[in-house]
Amino acid sequence: MNLTNNDIKDMTQSIKDGDIYNTVYNCRCCGSCVSTWPSGHRCSLSTLAQGVQINCRGLNGVIKNIKEGKIDFSSELADYVFRCVSCHVCVENCSEFVNPVDYIHDIRMQLVERGLVPDSIMEVFKSIDQNGNVWGEKEDKRVDWTTGLNVPLANEGAEFDYLLFVGDSSAYVPRNQKTAQLFVQILNKLGIRFAILGNEERSSGNEALKMGEAGLFEDLATTNMESFAKYKVKKIIALSPHGYDALKNEYPKLDQNFDIEVLHYTEFLAKLIEEGVLTFTKAVNETVTYHDPCYLGRHNQIYDQPRAILAAIPGLNLVEMDHNKAYSICCGGGGGGIWMQRGEGVVVEQLRYKEALETGVETLVIACPICMQMFEGENENNKTNPIEIKDIIELVFEAL
Amino acid sequence: MNQNIISEAAEVLRSKIGATKVLTDEFIRASYNHDISLYAYDYSIPGMIILPESVEDVQTIVEEANRLHIPVVAIGGNTFGNGNIESNQGIVVDFSKMNKILEIDESNMTFTVEGGANIHAVNETLHKMGYCYPTYPLCFGPITFGSEVSKNSGGEVGSMFGHVAKRVIGLEAVVGTGDVIVTGSSNTLKTSPNFIQSSLPDLTGVFISAEGAFGLITKVTMQMQVVPKYTAGADVKFEPTKEGFKAACEFVNELRNYKGLICNAHLLDCYSGWLDERFFTGSTDISAEVEEEALQRAGHIVLLEFEGYTSQEECDRKVTDALKIAESHSGVYTGTMMSDIFARAEHGDLKLTEIVYAGGFVGCMIMTNTPYEKMPELYAAWLKNVEELGLPKPYTSMIVAMGDDCCMPFYYPWHPRRELSEEAEWNATMEKWRELANRTYEDALETGSVPYAVSRKWKPYLLDKLDKGYLSYIQGVKKLFDPNNIFNPGVSVFEEAEHESN
Numbered sequence: 001m002n003l004t005n006n007d008i009k010d011m012t013q014s015i016k017d018g019d020i021y022n023t024v025y026n027c028r029c030c031g032s033c034v035s036t037w038p039s040g041h042r043c044s045l046s047t048l049a050q051g052v053q054i055n056c057r058g059l060n061g062v063i064k065n066i067k068e069g070k071i072d073f074s075s076e077l078a079d080y081v082f083r084c085v086s087c088h089v090c091v092e093n094c095s096e097f098v099n100p101v102d103y104i105h106d107i108r109m110q111l112v113e114r115g116l117v118p119d120s121i122m123e124v125f126k127s128i129d130q131n132g133n134v135w136g137e138k139e140d141k142r143v144d145w146t147t148g149l150n151v152p153l154a155n156e157g158a159e160f161d162y163l164l165f166v167g168d169s170s171a172y173v174p175r176n177q178k179t180a181q182l183f184v185q186i187l188n189k190l191g192i193r194f195a196i197l198g199n200e201e202r203s204s205g206n207e208a209l210k211m212g213e214a215g216l217f218e219d220l221a222t223t224n225m226e227s228f229a230k231y232k233v234k235k236i237i238a239l240s241p242h243g244y245d246a247l248k249n250e251y252p253k254l255d256q257n258f259d260i261e262v263l264h265y266t267e268f269l270a271k272l273i274e275e276g277v278l279t280f281t282k283a284v285n286e287t288v289t290y291h292d293p294c295y296l297g298r299h300n301q302i303y304d305q306p307r308a309i310l311a312a313i314p315g316l317n318l319v320e321m322d323h324n325k326a327y328s329i330c331c332g333g334g335g336g337g338i339w340m341q342r343g344e345g346v347v348v349e350q351l352r353y354k355e356a357l358e359t360g361v362e363t364l365v366i367a368c369p370i371c372m373q374m375f376e377g378e379n380e381n382n383k384t385n386p387i388e389i390k391d392i393i394e395l396v397f398e399a400l
Numbered sequence: 401m402n403q404n405i406i407s408e409a410a411e412v413l414r415s416k417i418g419a420t421k422v423l424t425d426e427f428i429r430a431s432y433n434h435d436i437s438l439y440a441y442d443y444s445i446p447g448m449i450i451l452p453e454s455v456e457d458v459q460t461i462v463e464e465a466n467r468l469h470i471p472v473v474a475i476g477g478n479t480f481g482n483g484n485i486e487s488n489q490g491i492v493v494d495f496s497k498m499n500k501i502l503e504i505d506e507s508n509m510t511f512t513v514e515g516g517a518n519i520h521a522v523n524e525t526l527h528k529m530g531y532c533y534p535t536y537p538l539c540f541g542p543i544t545f546g547s548e549v550s551k552n553s554g555g556e557v558g559s560m561f562g563h564v565a566k567r568v569i570g571l572e573a574v575v576g577t578g579d580v581i582v583t584g585s586s587n588t589l590k591t592s593p594n595f596i597q598s599s600l601p602d603l604t605g606v607f608i609s610a611e612g613a614f615g616l617i618t619k620v621t622m623q624m625q626v627v628p629k630y631t632a633g634a635d636v637k638f639e640p641t642k643e644g645f646k647a648a649c650e651f652v653n654e655l656r657n658y659k660g661l662i663c664n665a666h667l668l669d670c671y672s673g674w675l676d677e678r679f680f681t682g683s684t685d686i687s688a689e690v691e692e693e694a695l696q697r698a699g700h701i702v703l704l705e706f707e708g709y710t711s712q713e714e715c716d717r718k719v720t721d722a723l724k725i726a727e728s729h730s731g732v733y734t735g736t737m738m739s740d741i742f743a744r745a746e747h748g749d750l751k752l753t754e755i756v757y758a759g760g761f762v763g764c765m766i767m768t769n770t771p772y773e774k775m776p777e778l779y780a781a782w783l784k785n786v787e788e789l790g791l792p793k794p795y796t797s798m799i800v801a802m803g804d805d806c807c808m809p810f811y812y813p814w815h816p817r818r819e820l821s822e823e824a825e826w827n828a829t830m831e832k833w834r835e836l837a838n839r840t841y842e843d844a845l846e847t848g849s850v851p852y853a854v855s856r857k858w859k860p861y862l863l864d865k866l867d868k869g870y871l872s873y874i875q876g877v878k879k880l881f882d883p884n885n886i887f888n889p890g891v892s893v894f895e896e897a898e899h900e901s902n
Contacts, residue, residue, distance in 0.1 A: 029436050031479055031542035051423065051432075051451055052478050052496040052542055058431025065430040070445060077427040093541070 027060045027098045033090035044085040044330060044337065044348045054080075056090050056100035063103060075116070081107050082118050085348065086210045086335025088298040092326055108212030117212070120339045125213055128220065132202040133168040143198045145170070145177035151184050152195040154231040160195040162187075162268075163233045165247060167240035168203050169369035175376060176369040180239060182397040183265060189400060190278060194237070200227050204243035206295075209250060211336040221251050228260060235261045237268050241295035241302075241368045242334070248300065264296060266367050266392060270305035273312045280399035283315030287361045288395075290318060291352065291375075292328035293368035306367050309392055313399045321355045329355065333370040353378040356387055363388045365395065401489035405468050406447035409491070412464055413450065417457045421497075423449040432492050435480045446473075446485075446492045453497045455572065455580060455618045462616065462886070463578035465491055471889050474612040476516060476547030484611060484891050493616060495546055501525060502619065510569055512621040515546030531624045533567075546617040552609040565608045567623040573607055573615035576882030581615065583607070606877060613892045614881040628663075630708035632715035633739030634723060636731040637699040640670035644730075646776040648700045651729040653772035655704075658725075661718050664705040666739075669779065670695045702731065703739040774847040781843040789832045862893045 034043040034055045045055040053061070059081070065071045081104050090100040111117055117125075127136040143153075145166075152158050164187070170180040187194050205220035224247075228236075238244035241264055248262040263271075272278035290310060296302045303325040310318050323329050332338075332349030353375060356364040364387050366372050372391060379386040414422045423429070429445050447470070452458045465472045471490030478485070478494075485492060495516030503512040504526070511533070513522055519533065520541060526532050543553075552565050570584020583604040606614050636651070638644040652665050704722055708714035723733050770778055845861055863871070871893065878885075878894035885895050 029434060029478075031477055034542065051428070051449060051494045052475065053431040053449075053494070054428055058428075061431045061433050062427050064443075065433065065445065071426045071430045074425070074427055076425045080427070 027057070027094075027100065029057055029060055031057050032093045033057055033098075033100045034093075043089050044087060044332065045080075045083060056084075056103050059100075059103045059107070063107075077107070078111050078116055079118060081111070082121060082211070082336060083340055083342075084335055085294075085330050085332055085337035087294040087330035087348070089330070092298050105210070105212065109214055110212075112212040112214075118340065120341065121211055121336055124207065124211070124336070124339055125216060128203050128205075128208055128213075128216055132220070132223075133172060134203055134207055135168055135172045137172045140199055142166075142171045142201060143196070145172075145180055146184070146196070149181060149184055150188055153198040154195040154227070154233075155198070155200065156195070158193075158195065160193045161235060162192060162194040163228070163231070163236045164194050164196045165204070165236050165238045165243055166196055166201060167238065167243040167369065169242075169373065170239045171201070173369065173373060176372055176391075179369070179372070179391040179393045183239065183393045186269075186393065186397055186400065190272065195231070197224075197227050197231075204238075204240070204246040206242040206246035206250070207336060209246065210334065217246075217250070218254060221246070221254050225251060225255055225258065233260055235263065237263050237265050239265055239369065241293045241300070242370060245295045245299050264300075264302060264305075264367075266296070266306045266309060267302060269392075269396060270308045273309060278312075278396075280312060280314055280396075282399050284313050284395055284398050285315040286363050286395075287317040287319060288363040288365045288390075289321050289356055289359045289361045290324070290365045290367075291321070291331065291356065291371060292325055293366065293371050294328070294330050294334050296367060297328055298326060306365075306392055309396065310365065313395055316395065316399075319359050319361050321359055323352075323355060328352075331366075331368075331371040331374040333374040338370055338374065349374050349378060353382075353387075357382075357385070361387075363390050365390055365392055367392050401447055401470070403447075405470060406490070409464050409468050409470055410448050413448075413461060416460050416464075417450075417452065421451045421453065421457065423451070432475075432478075432485065432494070435475075435478050435485050444489045446488055447490050449492045449494055451494050451497045455574065458493065458498075458574045458616055458618055459578045459580060461491065461493060462574050462576065465886050466576060466578060466884050469884055470886065472616070472886050473888055474546070474550075474616045476544030476550075477518070477542030479543055480547065480551065480611070484888050490886075495544060495616075498618065499544070503621075504529065504531075504624075506531075509624055510621050511624050512619060513545050514619055515617040516544050517546075519543050519545060519548060526624055527627060530627055532627045533622060533624055545620045545622065549608055549617055549620055550610060550612050565605070568604055568608060569621040569623060570602075570604055571607060571617050571621065572619035573617045575615040576884060576886055580618075584621065606881070610894070611888060611892060613887045613894045614878060615887070626709070628707035628709055630710075630712045630715045631663075632706045632708070632712070632719050633736045634704045634706075634719050635734045635736060635738050636702045636704065636723070636726045637734045638702070638729075638731050640695050640699045642776065642780060644700050645669060645779055647729045647731070648702050649772055649775045651726055651731055652702060654729070655722060655725055656772075658721070661706075661722060662704055663707040664703075666703040667775075668701045668703065670698050670700050701734075701738065702726075705739055769850040770844065771848055774849070778843055778847045778849070781847075782840060785836055785839045785843070789836055791829075791832055791836065859891075859893050866893070 031052070034045070034052075034057055043055055051058075062071070062077065066073070084101065084104045086101060086104075088101065094100055108117075112125075115122070123136070124134050128134055131137060131139050133139070133142070143151075152160065154160070154163065164184070166180055170176040184194075202220045202223045204224070205217035208214075208220065209217035227233075236247055238247055244262060244264040247260075252258040269278060288310065290306060292298075292303060292306075296306070307318065310316055321328075329352040330337075330348045331352055332347055353364075356375075364375060366375065366389060369391075372389060375387075375389050379389065410422055410424055424447075426445075428449055429447070432449050433443050433445050450457075450461055452461060462472065464470075471488055472493060473485050473488045473490070474493045474495065475485060476495055495514070498514040498516040499518060499521070500514045501511065501517060501522055502514065503510075505511065506529075509531075511522065511526065511531075518541075520543075522545070523533050547553075548564050549568055549571065552563050570582070572580060572582045574580055581603065583602055583606075607617060636648075638648040638651075648667055652667055655662055655665065704719075706715045706718040706722070708718070723731075726733065841858070841861060845865065875894055889895065
């Protein structure tokens with residue numbers, strides 16, 4: 001990545017003209033955003049441990065200095081801001097409602113406009129652009145995971161109540177495909193009328209947006225929303241919290257008439273349990289701990305529904321980690337983190353994985369395909385003492 | 401600062417302590433050009449940031465800085481409010497990698513940590529063992545023990561425990577020559593092996609409140625205590641008038657004479673009370689129409705917190721006794737909602753940020769130790785200044801009662817900053833905050849308040865007011881500890897002797 005002088009000048013001017021300058025003045029640099037108290041939020045930038053100021057709090061000073069002409073953008077800064085995993089620890093912690101992640105996002109957008117992003121991130125953008133998914137897989141392989149299963153496609157014409165938005169990670173990543181396969185079996189067992197978009201589905205765009213590619217996000221969202229309109233979709237179940245966040249919070253910003261009820265699958269299943277539609281017949285005699293995905297928890301405040309599902313499963317014993325719910329530590333995969341090289345220092349996924357191991361339970365339960373990939377990755381690095389990782393869907397399926 | 405000298409020092413330090421510990425990227429240096437002070441004008445970008453990992457690293461840094469006469473500013477959480485870092489073009493020593501807990505000594509009820517150990521992180525560990533470090537700093541998650549001691553902070557439960565100085569057993573510091581000095585006295589802890597200067601005077605105090613001007617604190621041993629098993633709270637309301645505020649101060653003043661009765665007392669004025677109530681109840685209506693009614697409802701509020709070690713009844717008895725005293729001052733018990741929230745914040749199950757800035761955005765923050773009986777006078781002057789400067793309502797002031805013999809007001813004029821969309825408007829408001837700060841410093845001194853810092857804004861007042869003889873001795877000690885005046889040059893009162901001798 002090489003910044004030209006013109007790039008730097010443009011970006012500097014953009015910072016000077018942009019709203020971000022007013023945002024930084026709301027920040028009083030108290031450091032609450034990267035605080036570790038009382039229950040230990042862990043900022044991904046701070047845990048990389050290059051000093052107490054080298055995080056969103058410090059970026060405040062960087063932006064002010066750009067504004068005042070004392071410094072310019074640099075490739076080092078560009079490399080750095082892509083290490084944020086958009087876990088919203090800073091947003092959760094900020095007492096001044098600054099939303100410090102705005103600094104990161106704003107700078108990322110300007111870098112992306114000029115193609116000045118890390119190579120690994122650029123590859124993801126290319127894949128989305130060419131294939132409609134983040135994994136570099138062919139568009140027409142999106143439905144391969146449904147082979148042998150009864151999974152209706154929206155374009156087949158049958159009526160359905162729910163559109164299942166599968167998402168890239170569940171459609172293409174083998175470990176997550178298994179989860180998706182179990183989920184549709186659950187839906188079929190319960191007699192839920194659903195359909196998927198199949199090859200018409202595109203990446204939700206969440207990752208593109210969080211990595212600063214607003215234009216690409218808009219294209220993806222527009223394509224998906226056209227499909228929703230075409231099939232008169234009224235309700236969506238999202239398998240991934242990342243897709244859920246985009247559909248629920250970002251799509252309505254693009255189309256004010258977007259009027260579709262969006263549920264994460266944990267909300268959907270918890271509701272069925274509450275209504276008595278979903279009941280369990282088998283015991284799952286396991287002691288587990290649950291990891292709150294950032295995009296389900298801090299981004300959308302969904303903490304109770306996953307726990308309600310786990311509580312309803314006979315025989316299951318939940319042991320909470322020290323950091324749970326709003327205080328949860330990130331898996332490290334969000335905001336493009338799953339594709340970024342780690343720097344020196346402690347990384348958040350290792351902190352979280354270690355904490356799960358320290359509970360001494362048999363199983364780490366997640367509700368997000370990205371979390372699954374991140375923690376399975378940690379298991380790869382810990383072959384002597386791995387922990388079993390299951391999606392809530394798998395436990396529900398076992399108990400049916 | 402001469403860039404060639406900075407470059408030379410960076411090269412030497414990289415070779416001696418390791419390249420990854422010496423950071424010179426422009427954007428990193430720029431991120432270290434300020435603390436939380438709102439009053440400084442002359443922001444500079446430091447020459448380099450260094451992240452030492454051992455006392456030997458710190459020694460090497462100081463030796464090199466001493467050799468080349470490069471200014472050194474040490475930071476912990478970088479939440480200092482007096483702007484020591486802002487004009488520094490030399491070295492910033494960031495202690496965030498020296499954050500280990502070295503020892504928890506249950507037999508002596510002490511713990512020893514590196515200077516960069518985070519207070520809240522250490523408290524988490526202590527809590528798991530049934531202990532705590534009770535002087536919770538009022539603000540800021542990143543705060544460290546080194547900075548806590550350097551600043552002699554107070555904290556939320558200072559009413560019972562006082563300032564940090566009372567809890568420091570000893571410390572290790574690197575002085576301006578690069579020498580390491582270990583202070584402390586085993587008179588207090590006969591079995592502790594850490595402090596061998598038992599027959600000598602204890603120099604610990606030289607480093608307390610010194611803001612890093614005498615040496616860089618690399619290790620500190622503090623007293624800990626048992627976590628109270630039981631807690632109780634009480635909100636006591638007073639009339640939202642000057643007389644009501646005076647009555648509230650008198651109540652707190654009388655209450656603190658009953659040793660062991662209260663753990664903590666916060667006195668919130670009617671504006672703060674209203675804003676906190678609004679925050680905690682989730683109300684978003686701040687229209688002028690509701691203001692007067694809301695202020696009357698809120699009144700001035702004293703939030704009391706009690707701790708018990710034997711039973712809940714012990715706490716409840718304390719509450720009953722305190723409320724009898726409140727009644728004699730026309731205070732009315734209104735429940736536990738707010739005091740309970742404060743107590744929960746201190747005991748760890750509520751986020752810091754949900755409580756500290758409940759009143760809104762911080763414009764101007766002044767910290768003084770003010771005699772209780774003088775608080776109404778200072779408060780009245782404060783209101784007058786706010787009015788004269790045309791600062792917009794709603795604003796709030798929050799006053800935290802502290803210490804056995806003093807109290808410490810925190811002032812928070814509230815302003816919805818996000819509505820200041822124009823830079824010019826922001827700057828104009830900031831000027832007013834600065835002026836408010838200046839006037840409050842003057843007023844504080846008029847009321848016999850004790851300054852709560854040794855640098856920047858306080859410097860001229862201190863040089864004028866402090867005992868010249870005592871100050872000259874302190875300045876002499878500074879010269880001994882830091883002969884080339886490399887620690888915080890141009891900032892603190894301690895270097896005056898150096899200037900005079902020159």
